[in-house]
Amino acid sequence: MKISILTVGDEILIGQIVDTNSAWMGQQLNLTGARVVTIITVGDTMEAIHTGLREALEQADVILMTGGLGPTKDDITKKALSEYMGVDMVFHELTFQRITKMFEVWGRPMNEAHRLQCYMPANAEILTNKMGTAPGMWMEYAGKVIVSMPGVPYEMQYLMENEVLPKLRQKFQGQPIAHRTILTVGEGESHIAEKLEDFEEGLPEGFKLAYLPHIAQVRLRITGSLADEATLHRILDEKAEIIRSRFADIIYGFGTDTLEGAIGVMLKERGLKLATAESCTGGYLAHRITSVAGASDYFVGSVIAYANEVKMQVLGVSAATLDTHGAVSEQTVIEMAEGAVKVLPADIAISISGIAGPGGGSDTKPVGLAWIAVSNGQKTRTFSIRAGKDRDKNIQYFTIHALNQIRQFLKQL
Incomplete structure (x- = not known):
């Protein structure tokens, strides 16, 4: 048809x-x-x-x-x-x-x-x-x-x-078509495709794999069409399981799942409360987390520490750290995250500080650089990323990576 x-x-x-x-x-x-x-x-x-x-x-x-x-x-x-x-x-x-x-x-x-x-x-x-x-x-x-x-x-x-x-x-009696969509984060399309080359070559006739990249994420969609609908779904499930087993570390969900929704499920399963301490993302990370219905079960709040004064007075970042290392540094985000756990009623806090652009960069700290830290007060994990010069895309890119760092941190608890 x-x-x-x-x-x-x-x-x-x-x-x-x-x-x-x-x-x-x-x-x-x-x-x-x-x-x-x-x-x-x-x-x-x-x-x-x-x-x-x-x-x-x-x-x-x-x-x-x-x-x-x-x-x-x-x-x-x-x-x-x-x-x-x-x-x-x-x-x-x-x-x-x-x-x-x-x-x-x-x-x-x-x-x-x-x-x-x-x-x-x-x-x-x-x-x-x-x-x-x-x-x-x-x-x-x-x-x-x-x-x-x-x-x-x-x-x-x-x-x-x-x-x-x-x-x-x-x-119009047509042959059924069905899909399985696997959602990944933190790995590029070309790297995933390289690891799935043999998988694609082995797909039966009537089946294909599509790569649907977005900012810091890739959707993998397996599509199949067979007259026998039961066989169609069985093969799709088998192929999706192969991909799941190969990429367990970067898969956060399937179908219409969201990364923030997946984090919410993990927090509720562990009975933990989350807070954010944001600089360059200006609250966008908290917005993504609270876009999920029921986020109040696990999200307690956020400190938008855009100015250094707020980083120091609210989150307890030391003046010496800012003077020596600057606002966009591993040391600063560590103190932001650990400070957020202390000042907010949270079990885990994530902090982020970066240069969203298009100005403000330097040779040592270019536009698109961001540092992220996740902490529960005893253990702190840090991560740095590099993006481009587009401010809006950088904020989205930083936020996706921050969400993924929360996911990775929770997996280790």
Whole structure:
């Protein structure tokens, strides 16, 4: 089954919003055995929508459209569809009744625009949208399927999961596709690939390994396709286990796990509390840790010691250490981490100090240098890293390595 995704909206073309709908649909469709062949974005004009439809229909069996179904005058997708297919617009009474009840529950009056929203192309099968007023539409035209859905992400996702994907599976019987995603941190893509060369060569027909690098992290995705779904999953599990056994030290999770989530699990299992003492990351490390629901079970707080005065007065870093070694040094982060364990009710603290850039570096301490320390008061582990000159990327890079140092420290307890 070949799919074209057609998104409608000037707001996407001018960069006002990012098209996350296409990425989400692509992920879901891939799991059904479908192949997305094009993603097209067009503006809110009849000509643009007709041009997009023509191009999509030439290349795919199914066109999935999002956007342009609202009650305002710029929402013209339905009219564009009816004109392109040469069918009339008809009033859909059941949709009108459903919207009327929704407004009654909300305690708000309907207006004429909402009544006009109930006109649909005559050949449309209505897909009930329980998340909003605009229904989805399933249409068959010239031997192809055209599906139109709202552009609001949670409304589109509801329709895809509850209406569109089940109908597509029923109409197009495809061979199942499945994935196993292994998440690694702290090792480069090329080094991992070198160690997996024999693994890739030994993969059965219909299976492949993809490397998906991000900042200081690499996702390894094994994809397979077989008619026998049970055999497909068995082989994927076996191959994922081989990778897990080879890279146990750098693997922190699978699928949709996060590094900060994995650390949270480790802290809860050990009954430990964590704190951070941050300079160059300015609280971003604490933000990542607290982005996990339930982080209050194990995270107690942070000291953002950006100025040397805060390092000394709050964390107890000595003036002699700063004078002799500087703020970005192994000695300073050791005292920051050990000080954080004392001043905060934490069992473990991590500290970080670096030069995020783009200025402030020197020959001996260039932009992109950072020192990290993790301590429980008795044992302290230090680590230095070098990044580039981009400030935002450096902060993210430092933070990922800091999270990984917490993980490594906990593994040794």
